[in-house]
Amino acid sequence: MSIGRKQWAIAEGYIPPYSHGPSPQMTSHEAMCILNAGDETAHVEVLLFYETRDPVGPYRFEVQPRRSRHLRFNNFEDPEPIPTDTPFSSVITSNVPIVVQHTRLDSRQSANALLSTIAFAGDH
Amino acid sequence: MSIGRKQWAIAEGYIPPYSHGPSPQMTSHEAMCILNAGDETAHVEVLLFYETRDPVGPYRFEVQPRRSRHLRFNNFEDPEPIPTDTPFSSVITSNVPIVVQHTRLDSRQSANALLSTIAFAGDH
Amino acid sequence: MSIGRKQWAIAEGYIPPYSHGPSPQMTSHEAMCILNAGDETAHVEVLLFYETRDPVGPYRFEVQPRRSRHLRFNNFEDPEPIPTDTPFSSVITSNVPIVVQHTRLDSRQSANALLSTIAFAGDH
Amino acid sequence: MSIGRKQWAIAEGYIPPYSHGPSPQMTSHEAMCILNAGDETAHVEVLLFYETRDPVGPYRFEVQPRRSRHLRFNNFEDPEPIPTDTPFSSVITSNVPIVVQHTRLDSRQSANALLSTIAFAGDH
Numbered sequence: 001m002s003i004g005r006k007q008w009a010i011a012e013g014y015i016p017p018y019s020h021g022p023s024p025q026m027t028s029h030e031a032m033c034i035l036n037a038g039d040e041t042a043h044v045e046v047l048l049f050y051e052t053r054d055p056v057g058p059y060r061f062e063v064q065p066r067r068s069r070h071l072r073f074n075n076f077e078d079p080e081p082i083p084t085d086t087p088f089s090s091v092i093t094s095n096v097p098i099v100v101q102h103t104r105l106d107s108r109q110s111a112n113a114l115l116s117t118i119a120f121a122g123d124h
Numbered sequence: 125m126s127i128g129r130k131q132w133a134i135a136e137g138y139i140p141p142y143s144h145g146p147s148p149q150m151t152s153h154e155a156m157c158i159l160n161a162g163d164e165t166a167h168v169e170v171l172l173f174y175e176t177r178d179p180v181g182p183y184r185f186e187v188q189p190r191r192s193r194h195l196r197f198n199n200f201e202d203p204e205p206i207p208t209d210t211p212f213s214s215v216i217t218s219n220v221p222i223v224v225q226h227t228r229l230d231s232r233q234s235a236n237a238l239l240s241t242i243a244f245a246g247d248h
Numbered sequence: 249m250s251i252g253r254k255q256w257a258i259a260e261g262y263i264p265p266y267s268h269g270p271s272p273q274m275t276s277h278e279a280m281c282i283l284n285a286g287d288e289t290a291h292v293e294v295l296l297f298y299e300t301r302d303p304v305g306p307y308r309f310e311v312q313p314r315r316s317r318h319l320r321f322n323n324f325e326d327p328e329p330i331p332t333d334t335p336f337s338s339v340i341t342s343n344v345p346i347v348v349q350h351t352r353l354d355s356r357q358s359a360n361a362l363l364s365t366i367a368f369a370g371d372h
Numbered sequence: 373m374s375i376g377r378k379q380w381a382i383a384e385g386y387i388p389p390y391s392h393g394p395s396p397q398m399t400s401h402e403a404m405c406i407l408n409a410g411d412e413t414a415h416v417e418v419l420l421f422y423e424t425r426d427p428v429g430p431y432r433f434e435v436q437p438r439r440s441r442h443l444r445f446n447n448f449e450d451p452e453p454i455p456t457d458t459p460f461s462s463v464i465t466s467n468v469p470i471v472v473q474h475t476r477l478d479s480r481q482s483a484n485a486l487l488s489t490i491a492f493a494g495d496h
Contacts, residue, residue: 251494273457283421315422316460317423318384
């Protein structure tokens with residue numbers, strides 16, 4: 001089974017700087033969910049774009065065949081952590097077709113807020 | 125009337141483990157809304173992808189001609205229920221064109237939160 | 249200027265049955281926002297699909313050239329009002345290209361919740 | 373690296389007229405996030421469409437090469453500010469491919485609500 005594209009973009013990116021509620025479930029976070037429905041390991045590279053400095057990355061991840069992987073931007077570490085309260089965008093590339101969805105849990109206030117959208121799929 | 129595709133994917137999947145408010149309306153849930161605008165019954169198969177084990181499914185559903193159907197992942201039973209508080213992804217295939225939209229109501233906190241996005245449409 | 253498609257679908261549809269907060273701004277509602285960026289009047293027809301009965305419509309609307317129009321499903325009247333607390337889907341067709349976005353404000357609880365997604369664009 | 377399109381549309385637009393919580397982070401706002409992953413400066417023009425008057429704009433912005441830019445509609449000034457509590461739509465055009473995502477923070481009530489969707493990508 002194969003579905004998806006090899007290049008994706010998420011224009012909106014923002015890690016809320018604080019949270020309410022029990023950790024880690026209700027910790028404010030920015031997440032990227034990746035589906036690799038195919039038979040080969042996906043080698044995924046994420047490049048981050050900022051407003052006032054050069055891109056950072058690639059951050060490298062593997063998604064095993066026939067697996068889902070939910071990555072929290074909050075946990076990105078190599079080459080460097082992502083600052084909170086700072087807008088960014090991301091481009092995701094893979095050697096095999098994947099599907100990417102963007103989700104944020106914002107629990108800065110006592111009630112959590114959620115957003116989600118399928119990322120922008122490139123032409124390949 | 126015909127609109128849609130025969131293959132769809134939702135990369136994000138997560139059933140919140142608890143809820144606030146009256147059941148079933150305000151029960152935390154993950155839903156997949158399917159539109160079959162055509163003249164033939166849609167035979168829909170959903171395959172679930174997890175982070176650390178092999179895919180589960182297919183879950184099979186029918187959507188009658190010219191009908192809408194809102195499926196809660198919470199209620200999936202055959203071949204097995206979906207564990208709560210566990211990330212997953214889904215691929216939806218149909219014999220005729222359908223339209224798929226992903227929605228979550230998260231009522232873990234006293235105020236509900238909502239997300240929705242049109243699923244990723246495959247090439248066919 | 250021309251942008252958009254002539255056929256759109258929103259698989260998810262649901263008018264929450266009650267509300268908190270001042271009316272009409274915080275009234276729970278399901279909305280369809282239409283952009284007609286072109287030079288001709290858009291004659292828009294909306295057909296509603298239900299889970300257990302035949303489609304209802306078309307509901308007819310005009311969107312003037314170079315105009316935006318936000319339609320609340322709550323206010324649909326002809327051929328009949330839409331029942332609350334009842335799932336439905338919609339197909340939107342137009343004689344000229346338009347852009348359609350789906351938004352819900354759910355204020356059943358004391359805090360409002362919002363969702364929005366670009367509708368599914370047909371091939372034409 | 374190049375990803376995106378040169379023409380985008382956001383059918384839904386609305387700046388909530390009031391807010392709760394600390395400014396500017398929790399101020400109700402409507403935002404458009406733009407990614408220019410390419411090597412050339414993007415010259416971006418935004419045209420706003422209203423329900424009962426002619427389009428306003430273009431509002432002009434630059435997005436430097438390999439940069440993200442988060443624009444709040446609340447801060448648009450030239451040729452004129454955008455009225456709050458007034459529905460609008462927008463068309464975004466660029467000389468080079470960009471990716472556009474639409475996000476709203478609505479903090480009219482004590483709890484914030486969030487929505488986000490990738491904008492509608494034109495054919496070029």
